[in-house]
Amino acid sequence: MGGKGAIAIVVALIGLIAAPLLYTAAGNGLFNKPPKPELTLPAGGGKCIEPTEFMRKNHMTLLVHVRDDIVRNGAHKPKYHIEHCKTCHTKRAEFCDKCHNYVGVKPECFDCHYLP
Amino acid sequence: MSELDRRIFLKLGAAAVIGTTLAPGITLFQAFAQDETEGRTSSKDRWGMVIDTNKCTADCTECTAACRTENNVPLFGDPRYDGHWIRKVTVTPKTDGAHSRSLPLLCNHCEHPPCQHVCPVAATFTREDGIVMIDKHRCIGCRYCMIACPYKARTFVFKNTEKWSNPDVPKRGKGVVEKCTFCAHRIDKGQIPSCVEACNKSGEKAMVFGNLNDPNSEIVQYIREHAPKGLREDLGLEPKVFYKGI
Known part of the structure; x- marks a missing residue:
């Protein structure tokens, strides 16, 4: 008895405490990896202003930079503008939300700005 | 060599x-x-407005209605939460109660805006062309500017607006201060503010908008002829909205 018995009891207790938590987690699908978002190119067949890989990593920097330039300096014709994107990517659900939902990012842009 | x-x-x-x-x-x-600098606001422009209170009738609210639709200014039906970019006020002289005047009051886009001076996060700024604007991305909603403004031109956004009446102009999120922008988005396109347009359409033609730096503009000619006054000019803020007949 002694050491072995004590370990067995501790393991049993941990199991007992963890069981309901694991049960709930499994029920909520926390162990399943979410499916990768299926991205479809817009039908227009236009060309992105920068390569796709660059835009994936840096679109937020471009948008913030242009935001300050438009608001503060009154730039009317900036090179990067979400208006350019909107000419091909017409639906926000397809364009923004799919990836943002996948990575769990919630930008507040569209609380105020309109993108259908 | x-x-x-x-x-x-x-x-x-x-x-x-x-x-x-x-x-x-x-x-x-x-x-x-x-x-x-191409396609940017120019420091050569100085936008201003003249309002003829003799022509402005008391029961006309064309300008305020046009502003609400143009700029998505919310109207919840509860005066505590309603936003106002331009509102109609009635001024009555203390000496003579009979001769009251009705006039629209909006942001005066002061040359020395007190709201900008008190802003702790530099969210309020003056554009190159003299329009005082709020960077709502930066505003923390402390409301110092509302206290500093002598014209009570600013309102706080207590509630989110549900829909856009004009998708070209962003709504305001809960927790920032909003005010008139002289329809800066329209000026950038070469148009006049929507309140002035509505006033002209309604036939009252009580508002004149234009470039104060352009000696040939309609507004400069009007000011030369009629010498309208700014509100509370004694404060030395140099407002760019002038009133005739008060």
């Missing part, structure tokens, strides 16, 4: 000096600098 080479060198040097400074303040390099 031969004599000829030296002469060419000196000539080139002189040409370079002349080329960079044609006259004080005028340089050739402006030609290059202009490319950067």
Whole structure:
């Protein structure tokens, strides 16, 4: 008895405490990896202003930079503008939300700005 | 170095000096600098407005209605939460109660805006063309500016608006301060503010909008002729909205 018995009891207790938590987690699908978002190119067949890989990593920097330039300096014709994107990517659900939902990012842009 | 080479060198040097400074303040390099400023607000413009209170009738609310639709200014039906970019007020002289005047009151876009001075996060700023604007991305909603403004032109956004009445203009999120922008988005397109347009359409034509720096503009001619006054000019804020007949 002694050491072995004590370990067995501790393991049993941990199991007992963890069981309901694991049960709930499994029920909520926390162990399943979410499916990768299926991205479809817009039908227009236009060309992105920068390569796709660059835009994936840096679109937020471009948008913030242009935001300050438009608001503060009154730039009317900036090179990067979400208006350019909107000419091909017409639906926000397809364009923004799919990836943002996948990575769990919630930008507040569209609380105020309109993108259908 | 031969004599000829030296002469060419000196000539080139002189040409370079002349080329960079044609006259004080005028340089050739402006030609290059202009490319950067193209499509931006210009410090040559100074936008202002004149309101003729003799023509403004008490029960007309065309300007306020037009502003609400243009700029998504919310109207919840509860005066505690309603936003106001332009509102109709009635002023009555203390000496004579009979001669009251009705006039629209909006942001005066002061040359020395007190709201900008008190803003702790520099969210309020003056654009190159003199329009005082709020960067709502930066505003923390402390409401110092609302206290500083002598015209009570600013309102706080207590609630989110549900829908856009005009998708071209962003709504305001809960927790920032909003105010008139002189319809800066329209000015950038070369149009006049929606309140002035509505006033002209309604036939009252009590509002004149234009460039105060342009000596030939309608507004400058109007000011020269009628000498309208700004509100509370004693404060020294140099408001750019002038009123005739008060």
